[in-house]
Amino acid sequence: xxxxxxxxxxxxxxxxxxxxxxxxxxxIGVKMDTEEYYTxxxxxxxxxxxxxxxxRQSVLRGVIKQRLNTExxxxxxxxxGMANNLNQIARKANAQGYQNAQSENLQLASSIRKLVNxxxxxx
Numbered sequence: 852x853x854x855x856x857x858x859x860x861x862x863x864x865x866x867x868x869x870x871x872x873x874x875x876x877x878x879i880g881v882k883m884d885t886e887e888y889y890t891x892x893x894x895x896x897x898x899x900x901x902x903x904x905x906x907r908q909s910v911l912r913g914v915i916k917q918r919l920n921t922e923x924x925x926x927x928x929x930x931x932g933m934a935n936n937l938n939q940i941a942r943k944a945n946a947q948g949y950q951n952a953q954s955e956n957l958q959l960a961s962s963i964r965k966l967v968n969x970x971x972x973x974x
Contacts, residue, residue, distance in 0.1 A: 926969060926970055930963065933962060934963075937963070940952045940959065943955075944956070
């Protein structure tokens with residue numbers, strides 16, 4: 852007479868469904884050479900996580916530095932020129948004595964310090 856009818860509110864078992872924000876709905880394919888692949892695989896194994904989880908953590912916690920732009924290349928070129936000038940001043944100081952080259956050295960050191968600080972803050 853009574854049938855064993857399951858109600859819709861009854862738990863069917865299994866893992867509860869994930870909410871929309873927790874679902875992993877995007878797939879990104881990445882090409883790697885053999886060395887890169889085995890390095891990634893070894894790092895994931897050492898951490899005790901899957902390769903996918905290793906990549907996810909790298910994306911979330913990793914630091915990505917932008918490439919140098921033309922302004923930065925110009926500053927580095929200027930810094931190289933100043934290094935050449937500093938070598939010339941050192942030669943002059945060795946030949947004529949430090950007193951003659953001191954003002955040039957201090958002026959160039961100040962310029963180099965400014966350029967290096969500018970490079971640090973921009974990168």
